[in-house]
Amino acid sequence: MKSLWQGRRIPLSWMLLTRQPVRLLVALAGISFAGILMFMQLGFRDGLFDASVTVHRLFDADLVLISPRSASSVRMAGFPRRRLIQTLADPSVEGVTPVHWGLMLWRNPETRRNRAILALGFNPDDPFFLDPGLAEQTGVLKQKGRILFDQLSRPEFGPIADWYNDGRVVETEIAGNRVRVEGLVSLGTSFGADGNLLTSTETFLDLMPQKSPGGIEVGLIRLQPGTDPDLAVARLQQRLPGDVTVLTKQGFIDFEQNYWKSSTSIGFIFTLGAAMGFVVGCVIVYQVLYTDVSDHLPEYATLMAMGYRISHLLGVVMREGFYLAALGYVPAYLAGQGLYWFVRDATKLPVGMDLPRAITVLVMILVMCMLSSLLAMRRLIDADPAEIF
Amino acid sequence: MPILRRFSDMAADHDFDPVPPAVSIDTLSHSFGQGSMRRQVLENISLRINPGEVVLLTGPSGCGKTTLLTLIGALRTVQQGSVNVLGQRLNGAGRRSRQQVRRRIGMIFQGHNLLRCLTAEQNVQMGADLLPDLTYRARRNEARTWLRAVGLDDHQMGQLPHDLSGGQKQRVAIARALAAHPRLLLADEPTAALDSRTGREVVDLLKKLAREQACAVLMVTHDPRILDVADRLLQMEDGCLLPAIQ
Ligand SMILES: Nc1ncnc2c1ncn2[C@@H]1O[C@H](COP(=O)(O)OP(=O)(O)OP(=O)(O)O)[C@@H](O)[C@H]1O
Ligand SMILES: [Mg+2]
Numbered sequence: 001m002k003s004l005w006q007g008r009r010i011p012l013s014w015m016l017l018t019r020q021p022v023r024l025l026v027a028l029a030g031i032s033f034a035g036i037l038m039f040m041q042l043g044f045r046d047g048l049f050d051a052s053v054t055v056h057r058l059f060d061a062d063l064v065l066i067s068p069r070s071a072s073s074v075r076m077a078g079f080p081r082r083r084l085i086q087t088l089a090d091p092s093v094e095g096v097t098p099v100h101w102g103l104m105l106w107r108n109p110e111t112r113r114n115r116a117i118l119a120l121g122f123n124p125d126d127p128f129f130l131d132p133g134l135a136e137q138t139g140v141l142k143q144k145g146r147i148l149f150d151q152l153s154r155p156e157f158g159p160i161a162d163w164y165n166d167g168r169v170v171e172t173e174i175a176g177n178r179v180r181v182e183g184l185v186s187l188g189t190s191f192g193a194d195g196n197l198l199t200s201t202e203t204f205l206d207l208m209p210q211k212s213p214g215g216i217e218v219g220l221i222r223l224q225p226g227t228d229p230d231l232a233v234a235r236l237q238q239r240l241p242g243d244v245t246v247l248t249k250q251g252f253i254d255f256e257q258n259y260w261k262s263s264t265s266i267g268f269i270f271t272l273g274a275a276m277g278f279v280v281g282c283v284i285v286y287q288v289l290y291t292d293v294s295d296h297l298p299e300y301a302t303l304m305a306m307g308y309r310i311s312h313l314l315g316v317v318m319r320e321g322f323y324l325a326a327l328g329y330v331p332a333y334l335a336g337q338g339l340y341w342f343v344r345d346a347t348k349l350p351v352g353m354d355l356p357r358a359i360t361v362l363v364m365i366l367v368m369c370m371l372s373s374l375l376a377m378r379r380l381i382d383a384d385p386a387e388i389f
Numbered sequence: 390m391p392i393l394r395r396f397s398d399m400a401a402d403h404d405f406d407p408v409p410p411a412v413s414i415d416t417l418s419h420s421f422g423q424g425s426m427r428r429q430v431l432e433n434i435s436l437r438i439n440p441g442e443v444v445l446l447t448g449p450s451g452c453g454k455t456t457l458l459t460l461i462g463a464l465r466t467v468q469q470g471s472v473n474v475l476g477q478r479l480n481g482a483g484r485r486s487r488q489q490v491r492r493r494i495g496m497i498f499q500g501h502n503l504l505r506c507l508t509a510e511q512n513v514q515m516g517a518d519l520l521p522d523l524t525y526r527a528r529r530n531e532a533r534t535w536l537r538a539v540g541l542d543d544h545q546m547g548q549l550p551h552d553l554s555g556g557q558k559q560r561v562a563i564a565r566a567l568a569a570h571p572r573l574l575l576a577d578e579p580t581a582a583l584d585s586r587t588g589r590e591v592v593d594l595l596k597k598l599a600r601e602q603a604c605a606v607l608m609v610t611h612d613p614r615i616l617d618v619a620d621r622l623l624q625m626e627d628g629c630l631l632p633a634i635q
Binding site for chain 1: 455458459462464465484488489490491492493494496498499502504505506507511514515516518519524525526549565569577
């Protein structure tokens with residue numbers, strides 16, 4: 001360490017950058033812009049994918065049973081309820097909860113327009129949510145025709161929350177059946193569902209008579225503490241016939257996200273947006289470094305004439321790129337934080353800075369600057385020390 | 390300590406001379422261009438410069454002085470004839486060995502060629518940084534010592550070349566060239582951009598410092614007023630070296 005300090009040289013790259021403040025600012029503005037663009041696009045992408053599993057995350061379950069015919073939360077197929085009961089034979093299973101899951105047509109009581117809403121039906125005595133506050137509210141569902149409405153649902157479902165809070169009796173129709181809003185919960189919207197409602201198994205089956213009573217869409221399994229979920233998945237999958245798929249809770253979340261990632265172009269569009277930011281950044285940094293090298297060509301040639309190695313000069317350009325990356329990342333990161341806050345506030349999307357994305361963008365900016373300096377270095381070949389006398 | 394001797398003394402016993410010459414050139418020719426565009430710029434040049442000797446080179450414009458300097462400075466590849474500089478044979482020498490030779494040659498240019506973004510002190514230290522195995526502090530002190538030797542005060546050391554006068558810039562360039570402890574100094578019209586009084590001062594300084602270092606000097610100049618600093622005067626015409634006059 002000491003010898004490194006002793007062996008240090010004049011920080012030529014740093015001087016080249018800082019003694020031209022305007023050019024430095026232009027470069028930093030460009031890099032920050034590219035970084036912000038990448039933060040935005042990747043943030044939106046991850047936020048949207050994250051939003052597709054807002055409901056999934058609420059479940060208090062270690063494992064989840066679904067039908068292999070289910071494609072996503074908007075197309076959940078049923079499987080025999082018996083399968084869930086069968087898992088109780090495994091000693092590591094502590095308890096199970098059957099859940100009905102389906103989209104229903106909700107009539108906006110104000111405009112009388114219908115809109116698809118995600119309904120979850122379950123035994124009100126056996127709520128399965130991680131949030132204990134939710135569990136306390138489900139008692140009211142024991143009466144038939146009662147529902148809990150998600151107040152985070154989009155406004156197109158009607159001013160349900162406002163009416164309810166005003167003390168009005170809020171009633172509407174689902175598939176021709178009368179339902180009454182008996183309380184408000186906060187779940188959150190997702191890709192597949194603009195709104196959510198909770199109800200009892202009986203009400204659910206009344207509202208969707210075409211579903212067979214012996215079938216469920218989701219089976220939640222809680223394991224004995226200390227059980228390895230992955231081993232339990234393998235064991236249960238072996239024990240059960242092929243008409244169910246056993247997933248860990250994370251697997252259930254991934255199942256949903258994969259659907260949106262692979263069968264929609266959302267991922268592609270936003271990744272493309274981030275790539276655009278990368279390219280724009282490359283062009284700007286390359287332009288800045290190229291002019292910088294060109295402007296200083298006689299000086300580089302002088303250094304070569306003095307006996308500096310070409311690799312030393314390449315290192316100077318390389319370090320310029322590195323400093324630009326490091327300096328440009330800081331404002332990009334801060335602006336990214338600010339924009340995430342703004343977007344969260346405006347769209348209710350769960351967009352936030354997380355470490356993997358912070359690192360991804362840092363690496364992208366580093367690659368961007370290094371790549372640009374590599375390209376700009378080619379200009380150095382033109383530095384001929386024989387021409388400077 | 391290398392012994393300073395007159396060239397004439399050395400020429401006599403040059404076959405069994407223990408001190409190798411700083412520069413020895415034998416039948417060097419050089420041309421630019423290809424085919425019908427080919428132009429011979431240097432023709433059959435032979436020349437020796439001994440350690441510590443100050444040699445001035447004059448001649449009409451376009452006669453090939455700068456070309457000769459770049460060949461000695463290992464900035465160009467040798468085409469024909471042989472060039473030995475500081476014990477290194479330059480014919481067919483690769484990039485790497487030419488770069489190694491250049492570290493031991495100080496070069497002063499017509500334009501000062503200082504790095505615009507560095508202060509005078511930092512510029513000189515770029516020269517001192519070439520010295521191996523010295524700490525940062527030692528190299529900085531080296532740079533400061535040289536700057537004082539060429540007559541810059543502490544305030545001027547911290548200034549950018551932009552803020553220095555022409556003479557000061559050229560002094561900084563001399564300090565930079567000498568800071569790497571060269572054994573040979575090549576200067577191409579170092580006084581061209583200076584008025585005659587400053588030019589004279591700079592050349593005297595150059596000679597004094599080179600003498601103290603026992604560093605050989607080859608200086609190209611058009612300036613007749615500084616010819617008297619030379620130990621020996623060489624004249625060129627149309628790519629040929631005229632017979633010695635002194
Ligand atoms: N890179 C080059 N390519 C082609 N011709 C060149 C090149 N460099 C120099 N020459 C030619 O070689 C000749 C000698 O040039 P050189 O620069 O050595 O002259 P000089 O003696 O230094 O002249 P001056 O006193 O004007 O500086 C000139 O005619 C010039 O046109
Ligand atoms: Mg010339």
